[in-house]
Amino acid sequence: MLPEELAGACGIDLTDARRIVSLAHRLGELPARAPATVRRAALEAARSAGEIRTLALVERRASAEDPFVKYAFRLEDGATIESVRIPLERPGRYSACVSSQVGCALACAFCATGRMGLARNLEAWEIVEQVRLIRRDLGATVGGGARVHGVLFQGMGEPLANADRVIQAIRVLSEPSAQAIDMRNITVCTAGLPSGIRRLAAEVPGVRLGLSLGSVRPGRRRHLMPIDGAHPLDEVLAAVGEHARATGHAPMWAYTLLAGQNDADEDAASLAALARGFAAEHGISPRLSLIPYNAIGAADGPLPSPGGAEGGAAPADPFARSARLDAFRAVLSAAGVGSIVRYSGGGDVGAACGQLARPPAEAQRPGGRRASPGPARRRRLPPSGRTRRRGRREGRYGSPLPRALACARVRLQLRRGNGARHRGHHRGRPTTVARDDADGGELDRQDPPHDHRAPDAERHRRPDPPGGPGARAPRAPRALAGQRDRDAGEARHRRRHHRHGRLGDAAREAAGARAPAAAGRAAAAAERAAAPRARVPGPRLRRLRRRDRRSAQAGGRGGGRSRRCAGGGRRRRCERRCGRGRRGEHGGAGGRGSAAGRGEHGRVRGGAGDRGGTGDRGGAGDRSDGERSGVMSQEQAAAKSGSPGAAGASSGAEDDPNEDKPMSFWEHLDELRKRLVRSILVFFAACIAGWEVREKLLHYLTIPFVDAWREQNLPGNPSLHFGAPAAAFVAYFKLSMIGGAALASPFIFYQLWAFVAPGLYAREKRYVIPFVLFSTILFVGGGLFGWRAAFPISFGYFLSMAGTLDGGGVTITPTVMMGDYLDFVAQLLLGFGIIFEIPLIVLFLSIAGIVNYLQLILFGRWFVFAAFVLAAILTPPDITSQLVMAVPMCLLYVLSIGLAYVFGKPPTDDQRAAYKKRKQKEVSEG
Known part of the structure; x- marks a missing residue:
């Protein structure tokens, strides 16, 4: 309920109504x-x-x-939404994608909601309550000033x-005393209802519109x-055009890509022509926002083919x-139409x-999870020996323990062969897996059927050495010892979790994708070990070994093999001074980086100190100021899916904003203090x-006065006077x-830019830099x-007024x-500099929607009049001087x-x- 409605219904003051709505x-x-x-009376009335x-x-x-x-x-009726x-891109900002109906009657082929059918419409308070509960959960889990910045219907x-x-609901969400979400950050996406689109333009014009095309x-x-x-589609696009003009x-046109x-190419050409x-x-x-189709399960039925017959279901990960x-x-x-790929x-x-x-509602269990076909239980490791005794001391096996202790138990069981009990071909069964992430909770999933006897188990066996099964494997160089141990640890980790069913399918695929790289590193180590090495003196050999040992330790921390970070300093010095080493922003030279940020220098992706990051970002339709709502470019989607070369393609771009941490108020003050002092x-x-060149500066400033x-033809030499003893010093x-x-303005502007730039997006930086450049040029x-x-x-x-008065002798x-x-x-220079900023001021007002070019055209005659009046005041009463002053001002206004x-x-x-x-x-009157 809006404050005005509450005040009218309860007969209370509007100020009290706003405060009560804010409390609610x-x-x-x-x-x-x-x-x-x-x-108190107002609260009781409410x-x-x-x-x-x-x-x-x-x-x-x-x-x-x-x-x-x-x-x-x-x-309240038992249905679930x-x-x-x-x-969003900026840390601490999120967007809420909310529902407006229980189910949907439109039955779009690529939407799972359409296959449910329509149960009922949601009330306005039910829509608003979704945003409020998401905001409450956000404050409880994320904190740090995180907030819901936009809403997506x-x-x-x-x-x-x-x-x-x-x-x-939009009016309540945008009410300052309620959710206080800017209406420009609210996007309504529709499949195409012209009457509703026109209502949006008439009743809530600040809201942005998204249209789902499907096909043109x-x-x-x-x-x-x-x-x-x-x-x-023609009728829908006509309504969309009216909304855009109003x-x-x-x-935003959303185009869901369905394979085949x-x-x-004909569809792309038709889409470009339509745009x-x-x-x-x-x-x-x-x-244009291209959306790769997200699989909604084979159980939901096949997708319709273009000809009308039913085709097969879409692949699980098309267009990745x-x-x-x-x-x-x-x-x-090629057709001149830009597009983004929504992630x-x-x-x-x-x-x-x-x-x-x-x-x-009747198919759901109490608690919100779907009913499993079999009894769900927590998977436990088979107790044995020390594990069984420790479990008895703690009350039961499987109680919450530190991660290191749990890993030690698994390793102990693997050594004793207890993992062999989990083998052979068997059907999958429903399991409840405890998640180790920060959100906690449990997930229900179905283990796929698998066989540990052959040939999948063969890949867990250590390969034979080059000399045969009985030969001794060559010893790898000490510099690669740390890497070899890490590879072996990862292999044990994959083997252990694969046996006990705690690693998902996506993680198994990622582990399999890393296996060729590990095999390549092992082959390189064997080649280096087989190559002859020259003998070196004892002290030098010891120094080399110490260096290799330090390099291996540095590689174990974050993949770098140099003690120097990308910032140019030693790692510990980097941690103390710039703080980037501990956050993982700097990496070792030529080392092996980790996208997960392992260790102190672990965000390098295989480059020589290159900054890891993501690729080009595209804007979503539900953002007005460039903050992308869960959108990333094609390169980012490839990096997320683990495609070859994705890390190299994204290296060198700007950092992932989700890895940044918002600064506190005192940290901002400290940063501002440093910039101001400098x-x-x-x-x-x-x-x-x-001060050293003050006389030269005064000479240049007095040139127009002397001329x-x-x-x-005034008598004497041009002279400047001072009336007090210290007046010349003050001047x-x-x-x-x-x-x-x-002289210091470039450095001061740079300090201001360094303070503001971290809070700007890439698009905002592209706008600010040309604005500063052109404003400086115009000034x-x-x-x-x-x-x-x-x-x-x-x-x-002004000097022409000097002379002798007629008849008076004065x-x-x-x-x-x-x-x-x-x-x-100084005043004249500042005034002319500001006058020449008129084009940029008008441009800013027109972008903000305060003025437009038609209003400027209508106001043109008054501006010309004001320009000539100002020129008449500041210049001599001759037409040449007035034109010299007024014409440039008029040209700036036309620009x-x-x-x-x-x-x-x-x-x-x-x-x-x-x-x-x-x-x-005007024509009729003229």
Whole structure:
């Protein structure tokens, strides 16, 4: 409920209503006692209006692959809905993907929710409550100022089929006293309901719009999305165009790629032609978001083929670094249409795009997990010997123990052969596996059938040495001893967890992918051991061995083989000073990096001190300021899927923002203090340099004054006076400070940039740097224009007033004070510099939507009038001087109109109509 509605229903003051609404959204209930900021009568009136209803959180599943979290909420009628928490690029910011219906009636082929059917629409409070509970869980698990920054209506259900309650929920979510989410950070995704799209533009114009295409060919789109039969794509795009013109927001087109159905080059060409036609007709280019299909299980039925017959189910991981996706994007790029590849994380917990679906309420167990076909129990290791005795002392085997103790138990059982009891071919059985991640909890999964007798068990056997089964394996160099031990430990880890069923399929595949690399390293070690080595003196040999030992230790910590980090200093020194070594941002030279950040220098990905990171990032449709909602580029998706060369392709890009940690308030103050101290010291040094050249600076500043003095034929030499003993010193001090500020400005601006840049995105940096560059050029250009053009004219006009009055014999002699002259010159230079910033100021206002080029055109006549009035005041009363001052200002205004037309937000239909009406009126009156 909005504060206005609460105030009207309860008859209380609007301020009290806002505070009560804030308490209800923050606490989830009304407090028993009225706080100091709320009157008791107002709180009792609000409590008598009705109780606060809430949802029950029945399941929380955090993805082990991505920082995505899926929630299951139970409604009052027993139905269950799902929502997803999506991490954004900036640390501490998340987006909530919420549901609007229980099920869905549209039955899209690539969506699991559509196969459930529609049960009912959600109420507005049920939609808002999803966001509130996600925010509460975020504060409890993440903390550190983390917050829900945006909302995405792309969960279960079609939002615009429940438009009344969705719009009401949007208003509550954007209310400052409720959830306080900027309406520009709310995105509503629809399959195509024109009436609902028009309602969004009319009632909540700040909300962004996303459209699911499926296919741009009518026949194929109708098979994939049955709604196309009721609302064809042309009708939907017309409504989307009206929304774009009314709001000024570019729509996001989501295109789900289905292998063999809508991924051909012809489909890409048709999509590019449709995007270009939309941009030409409506003046706003759509943003294309390509979504690889996320499998929703073979049990859900096959996908329909383009011809209408049923085809096979899509592969489990299509378009993961595939050539077909590259070719599809290449066709779009060749046609001049940009696109991004949305990364839908959380696939291992069913949180990816199109995977949200819950069974009916009667098919769910209490507690929120699905009912398993067999009894679920916690898997235990077979107790034996010391393990059995220790278990009796602790009460039972399997109690929570430190990780090192658990690993020691497993190793002991493997030595005694207890793992051999788990062998032979057998069917999988349901198991409850305790998760070791930070979220805790348990997961139900089904172990696949497997056979440990042959040939899978053969890969666990250690290979024979080069001389045969009975030969002794050559000893590897000591420098590789640490690496060999780590490889052997990883092999034992994989073998141990594979025997006892605690390693998932994805982890087994990753372990198998690392096996060839380990075999290659072992072969290289054998070759180096077989190669002859020259004898060296004893002391040198000892030094070499010490060096190799240190290198091996450094490699064990994070993969680097050098004691120096990428920052150029020794590792311990790096930890103390820059702190990067301990966070894992620096790596050893030529070492083996670890993407998981193992050790102190473990974020290097195989490069010589290169910074590890992710590739080019693309923006999602649900973000307005470039914060991507769970989106990463094609290179990042390849790195996530473990494709060859993915790490090398992503090396050198910017760091993963999820690895960053937000700074506290005092850390910000400490960083600001350092920057200010450095800037002040450099400024003082520049002022000292300015003091040394103060006379030269004064000489350059007095050139226009001297020229104007001589042109007016005034008696004597041009002179500046000072009236107090210390006036000349003060004037020179001001001059040295002005010169010092100009000299130190690059360093000061750099310190300001170094303080602000870590909080900016890459796109924001691309905007800030050109803005600073062009603003500097315009400011300097304005100062030079005033110096070369305006100053001579102005000084000549002012000094022309000196002379002898007619008939009176009174002589007017200029006596220019030194301090007054410097103040006058500084003010004129600053004024001309600011005037030349008009184009950038207008550009900023037009991008923000405050003004548009039509309003600037209508205001043009008044600006020309003001420019000539200002020129008449500051220049002599002749047409040449006035034109020299006024014409550049008018040209800058015309340039501002052009920039607003190219980069600013387009005017709305009402503004266009008002402009045409104004022009017609002027023509009729003229």
